[in-house]
Amino acid sequence: MNRTLLALGAATIALAVPAFAQTQKPVPVAQLVKEVNIPFEQFTLDNGLRVFVVTDRKAPVVGVTMWYDVGSKQEPKGKTGFAHLFEHLMFGGSENVPNFDAPLTEAGSTQTNGSTWYDRTNYVETVPTGALERALYMESDRMGWLLGAVTQEKLDAQRGVVQNEKRQGDNQPFGLVEYAQSEALFPEGHPYRHSTIGSMADLDAASLEDVKNWFRQHYGPNNAILALAGDIDAKTARPLVEKYFGKIARGPEAATVTAPVPTLPERVEEVMKDRVATTRHYRNWVVPGLNHPDAVPLQVGLSVLGGLASSRLDNALVRDEETAVAVTAYLLPFEQISLVNVQADVRPGVDPAIVSKRLDELIAELIAKGPTADEVSRVATQQVAGEIAQLESVNGFGSKAATLAEGELYSDDPEFYKKRLARFASVTPAEVQAAMKKWLTRPAYALTVEPGERAAYEEAAAGKAGTRRPAYFRPPSDLPALMAPPMQAAPRAITQIPAVEEPGEVRFPTVAQAKLSNGITVRYAQQTAVPMTRATLTFDAGTAADPASALGTQQLMLAVMDEGTRNLNAVQLAEAKERLGAAIELGASEDRTFAAMTALTPNLAPTVALLADVVRNPAFAPAEVERLRNKQLAQIAAELQNPGGLASRTMPPLLFGPASPYGRPASGLGDAATVAKLGPAELAAFHGAWIRPDKAELFIVSDKPLAEILPAFEQAFGAWRASGTAGTKAFPGNLPAAKERIVLVDRPDSPQSVIYAAQLTGLDPKGDLLPMSTANTVLGDDFLSRINMDLRETKAWSYGARARFDRREHAVPYVISTSVQANRTGDSVLALKQQVAEFTGAKPMTAEEFNRAVQGNLRQLPIQFETGAAVLGGMQANALYDRPDDYYNGLAGKYRAMTQAPLQNAINRAIKPGAFTWVVVGDAKTVRAQLDKTGLPVEVVAATPAE
Structure with missing residues (x-):
């Protein structure tokens, strides 16, 4: 057999879904497990x-x-x-x-x-x-x-x-x-x-x-x-x-x-201060490794506790009592030991001691009573569905190759994954309860992290001095060597790196188009590697559609949509997805809002019905709106403590101006003062204006032919009709003039500084950007790019740096981003400026760089669309930028026709060395003087937490 194929039957059980859903039973977990196979x-x-x-x-x-x-x-x-x-x-x-x-x-x-x-x-x-x-x-x-x-x-x-x-x-x-x-x-x-x-x-x-x-x-x-x-x-x-x-x-x-499994002699309680927005409680234990018989029962029990969307902690602390804004529990398995992690983020304004006590009570309650058979089955179904999705890839962490290697290394059995999945299918509630009682009634480590100033940070000697370290800090005699004979002494007979054969052409799947009876355009491609169907319903909205006077409306609307419909409350909806092994995700980019679905194909009809219920029938129940509004306010506060979050909030209005739909914080979380006032009416109004069939497109990738799967989508969405007035977006023509400056966001005691630099280009988003993006492979969008190699490999000031054309539907900004050690912040700004100036001026790309960029991008083409998720993304990009469905099949010819001078000229026209707006998030007392030496105007603003 040439690939991992899962031949699954279509057995059936009843599922409580809206009337337009077909009645169909999920495939039993045991049957799913038997079909998971990696021939080798x-x-x-x-x-x-x-x-x-x-x-x-x-x-x-x-x-x-x-x-x-x-x-x-x-x-x-x-x-x-x-x-x-x-x-x-x-x-x-x-x-x-x-x-x-x-x-x-x-x-x-x-x-x-x-x-x-x-x-x-x-x-x-x-x-x-x-x-x-x-x-x-x-x-x-x-x-x-x-x-x-x-x-x-x-x-x-x-x-x-x-x-x-x-x-x-x-x-x-x-x-x-x-x-x-x-x-x-x-x-x-x-x-x-x-x-x-x-x-x-x-x-x-x-x-x-x-x-x-x-x-x-x-x-x-x-x-x-x-x-x-x-x-x-x-x-x-x-x-x-x-x-x-x-x-x-x-x-x-x-x-x-x-590596024995240690047990604490008694419970340990500690408190740590950190620059965080909310108090977080942890409960931790060390338990046996992944080969132990209790490993799977413990993993199931922790998923029931805090891993499922319908988990005990979610239902009690987040939904019912509303004392926490986020919870989780999971087992982190290693070869010889595993770590149990349980945590709860306290809702601002709630006494953390109340949540701490309830966290312990809920753990004890699950141990005392055990999980239900339905909870155990839902965990197993989700686990197997996730495994199937991973095995679509031939390589990477979690793929076919890695699964075999991991089994051989940790368990002396490349097919250990089969035994583990079979254990998920067979584990009983009693076994889960027994494992939790055995291991989680031992003394716990209880850590509380609360807002405050951090303790002093352990810096490297080189970091403190600001210079490269000497060869040795201590004589070699102080550090006894790990003596071992050399493995290879003789010179290698083969010293020539093998040549590379010309790659095969990109094989983007044939895209078929259809329409639902209400006019929604459908784009479909077939991928047969695994029995899964992925579908994304996109809407012409995005964060750009958020009301300027009420930023954060869309994000709150999406959160509430995923927590209950007029047919299913939040718990019922979560449980229905878990029984099917399905995932439904709601989100937004700058230009599009999406509702995405991943389904085991035999469970397609009820999964599509759930998707339609979420999209078409949000309840916007006042209690759910209030709960999720509080959660979003906590997320905003957390974003204001995160260095990357601060940078991404600060840059858009500086670059586009606050009047532009693109001049909003990239996360879409919005403004705390306005989010605090949002209610069901505002969310329903936004939904009616933007989440509607006349703004929708449907993209599907499935192992089954279009004719077999389209009826499920027609049944769920075909009768949906738009009503009322559709929303519109207006992009102003007069954007802020380029004015190079630095806005320093003061985040005290940061060992690193986050640096963003951006400028608007005059590029047409729907034009051919391939020459510019290929040239930028050399400057900033590759590990070997000049920017990354300079800051990371040559200077060792950063873990990595990237520059890219951030293509959107109505604009193409050029954005540089990196994090650098604090004492090299000013030097790094100058180094980035120098790299851009030299690349577009005195030191353009070399013939070697040109050949590596073009050949590398050309030869990557066959790899890019190995998975259904990649194909789905490619189809959406083609639609967004008005490209033909077979666009990717023509890229090889475009790369082969490239010559060096036009690529250099294209990027020289697109970006200007002195036109960047700079945002630096770091410790002002450490970096302000450095930034002043760059010669650019510096404005300092506070990283003020949300009120």
């Missing part, structure tokens, strides 16, 4: 490398994923962060591949990435079939021939990048919680006690010999798993894997890590 072949090289091959010919691409049995749990004291640091170093080039990203980018690789956690390090790339040999050569070169290319300069650079990655996470609200949890839950010396990203001091202290010995100890082929998925089979793959990996010598065998 496997072999093992003499040096111990385990290889799995999954054949899936739906696109001419191959996913390559390499998993190493090394994570932060192997790190000894004083060397925290080593595994993650080495993940970064593995991208820095090997002895025969000077730069790991450039050859893969030129080859058209997507998802080129890596990740590290407690139990593993993995690397992924998805390449055109004709680039597979190159990808295998490069993966093998960094496995067997890396250390000769690891220099002190590279170590220092990646150390800086990792420390900025740490700052970026730590800078978020609640960003320091993980450290407190780990220290409280695990005893000193436990391998899961420290964060994977490590401490600033240990990262500072890492010597070149330390990290080299770390590699020698852990990165042998016998400690690795290679999974290939896509347009490949074992007969073709084996000689290639033998050719490139077969000569690499075995490394040391992986040592066993002892």
Whole structure:
């Protein structure tokens, strides 16, 4: 079988949905589980490398994923962060591949990435079939021939990048919680006690010999798993894997890590202050790892508690008592232990002690009484539906390849996913109750995070000094090396990076068009990899439709729509979706409002009926409006504490002017003062003006033919008719004149500064932007872009930087965004200005950059539409920008016809170096003087919380 196909029958049960729905039973969970399958072949090289091959010919691409049995749990004291640091170093080039990203980018690789956690390090790339040999050569070169290319300069650079990655996470609200949890839950010396990203001091202290010995100890082929998925089979793959990996010598065998499940001697209660908008309560336990018999029962129990939309915590604290604005509970499973996380965000104005007490009571109540059979079944259905959706992809985190590799690494069984899903299908309420009673009646760690000033932040020595660190902070003798013999000493016989074959043409599915009887246009494409139907109903609205005098109206309307209809209350609606394994999502971009649905195709008719009920019959019940209004007010307050949220709220009115529909906060949450006044009448009026069939288009991707699925949509939506006056949007012609300046949003004690820079271009949004966007691959929209490489790889001031054309229906702004260490804020603004000025002036793109951008974009085309979700997005973009349905099939010819000078001229006409508006969110006492030295006018504004 060439791909994972789930042949599901259409068994039936009654579902309480509106009268226009067909009566149809969801497919039983046990039947779903039996059909989930990943056919694969496997072999093992003499040096111990385990290889799995999954054949899936739906696109001419191959996913390559390499998993190493090394994570932060192997790190000894004083060397925290080593595994993650080495993940970064593995991208820095090997002895025969000077730069790991450039050859893969030129080859058209997507998802080129890596990740590290407690139990593993993995690397992924998805390449055109004709680039597979190159990808295998490069993966093998960094496995067997890396250390000769690891220099002190590279170590220092990646150390800086990792420390900025740490700052970026730590800078978020609640960003320091993980450290407190780990220290409280695990005893000193436990391998899961420290964060994977490590401490600033240990990262500072890492010597070149330390990290080299770390590699020698852990990165042998016998400690690795290679999974290939896509347009490949074992007969073709084996000689290639033998050719490139077969000569690499075995490394040391992986040592066993002892990681017992710790139990606190008594309950621990702590309070942490942070720059947050609401008080949050946590309850945490350490429980057994994913291979333990209690892992699935615990996961089910926690989903019942706080994972389902109809969870016990949601129903009690959020819906009934309205003392919390958000709740969650989940199991985070690892190989040897798992973490239980339960949390509740207290509604502003409510005594946090009340919520804390009720949180404990609700946990105890579920343990005492156990879940119902229906709750357990709903959890299992959602879990299986999510697994099916993930397995549509050949590569990436959670795909076919990763699923096999994870099972082999953690459970010595590549088909462990089958056992786990079968356990979800068979678990009983009694088993769930027993597991929760056994593990969650032990003493808990109870952490409360409340608004206030943070404690002093642990900075890197280099961050404090503002200079690059010296080679060593301590003599190597103070840090004993992890001694291990070299895995590879001989030079490599094959030193030429393999060439890349020309890719196949993009295969965007044929798009069929139809109309419902009320005139709604339907665009449809067929994707048969998994038995799922995705549909999106879009409306010509978006955040641009929000009333200027009542910003936030649309967001509140969408939230209330998803919490009950005239036929089903909030709990009934949530439970109906869960029984079907369905997802319904409501949201908005700047130009379109959408109601999206993901359904198991055998459950299509009742899922479409639910979608129609949500869209057509919102109840706007006063109690629900009040509850969700309070939640939105809390979200606004949280956005005003988040550095990225502050930047995205500040930039639009500066760029477009407050009178423009685009001059609103990007989140759509709106203004607290106006949201506080909104009621059912305002929401119903907005719904009547904008959520109507004469503003709608329907996009569908399904494994079934259009003729088989269209009747469900016709039955649900065909009789819908518009009434009243439709809403309109007006875009002013006179936009603010470009005036380069910096608006500094003062967010005290921020270890990083968020930088946004934007300018309006004169580009036609519905014109051909391909030349400009391709040229911008070189300047700002790629890992290898000049902006990212300068701030991240050369200067190590940032974890990443990006610049892009933010295409909308009526405007095309050019936007740069990054986060940088606080003491380099002013320098980073100057560096960004310099990169734009040089690229459009004295240092235009080189022939090498041009070729890499064009060839990389060309070769990525076959990969872009592997999944139904990607196809759905492509169809919507074509409709928004008035492009033909087969637009993507013509892109290869356009790329092949490109020449360098026209691309450079196109981007030079589009962006102007001195026309940016700058927004910086950071600590004014640290960065104001730096910004003054840029020569730009600086205006300081406060990050004032909502009243």
